[in-house]
Amino acid sequence: xxxxxxxxxxxxxxxxxxxxxxxxxxxxxxxxxxxxxxxxxxxxxxxxxxxxxxxxxxxxxxxxxxxxxxxxx
Numbered sequence: 001x002x003x004x005x006x007x008x009x010x011x012x013x014x015x016x017x018x019x020x021x022x023x024x025x026x027x028x029x030x031x032x033x034x035x036x037x038x039x040x041x042x043x044x045x046x047x048x049x050x051x052x053x054x055x056x057x058x059x060x061x062x063x064x065x066x067x068x069x070x071x072x073x
Contacts, residue, residue: 028056029051029053031050031060031061034046
């Protein structure tokens with residue numbers, strides 16, 4: 001099951017602070033992972049934050065990884 005929080009991403013771009021604020025209102029737990037574009041040498045900055053129970057957040061990350069792995073051809 002996939003879900004985008006309505007109005008968070010397009011057409012207007014929101015900051016991660018705004019996104020965390022919206023996510024924390026109606027969710028028991030959330031995980032937000034962001035990254036910058038890769039530099040010429042292939043490096044990128046990756047940031048992860050979560051709200052709520054850390055065990056539930058770990059479960060969300062593991063479940064998301066399984067979903068992504070099934071989408072990779």
